[in-house]
Amino acid sequence: MRGGSPKRPEPTSDGWSPRTEASVWLGLGLLAVGVVWFTVRAVEIDRSLGPASRQLASAAPPEASPPPPPPAPDAGAERHLALAWTVGAPGEPAGPLASVRRSAEELLARRLPRGLRRGAVIRAVAEPAAAPKEPRVLALDVRAPGQPRARFYRFGGSGTRRLVDEDGREPVPNPWQAPLATLRRTSPFNPKRMHPVLHRVRPHEGTDYGAPTGTPVYAALEGTVSWVGPHGGHGNWVAIKHDNGIETGYAHLSRFAAGLKRGDHVATHQVIGYVGSTGRSTGPHLHFSASRNGVYFDAETLLATRLRELPAEERDAFRAEKGELDRELDDIGDPLPAASRPGVGDEPASPADDPVSQPRAAASGARRQRR
Ligand SMILES: [Zn+2]
Known part of the structure; x- marks a missing residue:
């Protein structure tokens, strides 16, 4: 009679319990997988060895080995x-x-x-x-x-x-930016200029840029407003003192930016006023100046591209x-x-085979090889 307890594991003919039998089969299966893996790896390693290495390993006579393959195409060529x-x-x-x-x-x-x-x-x-x-x-x-x-x-x-x-x-x-959106220079900085209104030699201490009345004028660099208001020949003038010790000036303005006052901090390219023709001026323009320690220099040099x-x-x-x-x-x-x-960009009809001649073989609009 099969045991009174159904829960008891049933013995097999050779005396192994089903659990043990399963373990054996699992082990065999793993072994088989291992053998297959090793075989695959061995083939891969063999493939990865160059012909020379294989030749050494097999100790075959040199004549019997296959000729070395031609050099692989340059994968880095673009x-x-x-x-x-x-x-x-x-x-x-x-x-x-x-x-x-x-x-x-x-x-x-x-x-x-x-x-x-x-x-x-x-x-x-x-x-x-x-x-x-x-x-x-x-x-x-x-x-x-x-x-x-x-x-x-x-x-x-x-x-x-x-x-x-x-x-x-x-x-x-x-860091300097133009004081106007469009710079149309009408008169450069000139220490020996004949003044158009005074008709005598008077240094032109800034650069004049022609622009219609009302054109926005921007701070050329961030700084602290050191003057807002009438200033002699400058007419309505804004001056800004910058951290690098340079003071820029914006003259002949028709009006100032709303609320702008001395001591205000202004950002680079912030609107400070509008082009006009106040003070000693013959027409609407911006007189843009720069000074260091009270000595004027050519403000245009601030805007020039430096290399x-x-x-x-x-x-x-x-x-x-x-x-x-x-x-x-x-x-x-x-x-x-x-x-x-x-036709531009088409492949050349017959690309040169000789790598040395390729650089000269490129034609207009053609792609070319580079190593
Ligand atoms: Zn001027």
Whole structure:
């Protein structure tokens, strides 16, 4: 009779309990998995060994071993995008080239002292990127009518907007900002000027910018208001003392910003008043001045773009990189007429096989190989 207690484990023919039997099967299963894993690993390791290592391991005669495979294609090789176009010309390139064109024009608009004008011819070399990333502009060549050719290079640090010129200089961020939205200089700083109203030599201690009456005037830098009110020939005048010891002045104002008073702290680009023609003035304009310890100097120098040289230890690396990018820029031909623009960016019909000849094989608008 099978035991009176149903809960008791049932013995098997060889005397093992079901629990023990399960453990044995589990062990065997694990062993089998282990064997399979080891086999797979061994094959993988064997594959990962180069032919030379295998040859040593097998101690086979050299003639019997397969010839070494040809060198693997350079995985690090990247194709640069290269293109040329005329600013404002009709026709938009497709795909990533449109993005190169857009970012190149943005970079140059910021970097060129007089901005980017229609008719300027731009050549660009860019590093492609897989979507949704956009290609990164590496080098730019710009020729604008009536201006010298200029080249700029991305150098030092990825993801930055650092763009240095041919001498490896980059603009230093300038805390000073223009006192008017648009600067139209009508008379420069001049210590020996013949005064237009007084008709005698009288130094022009500031820079005049023509602007319609009522145009907002901004603080060129944050500081403390040191004068608000009529001030002789300055007419309605605002002066601001800055932390660096410089005092700026804003003359001939038609009116002041509401509530502005001496001792107020003003932020950079805060409206302090409005253009007028009060005081000794022949027409609405802003007379913008700067002084240090009571001595006037050319206020325009505050607004000028200042350039910083690369650190000495980076110059060799820059020259090497520049040389390479210059060759790529030199290889780009003239912009294609708008009608044939769809061809820009097409693959070359027959890419050169000889890596040495490839740099010279690049044509206008063609992508090219770089190592
Ligand atoms: Zn003036």
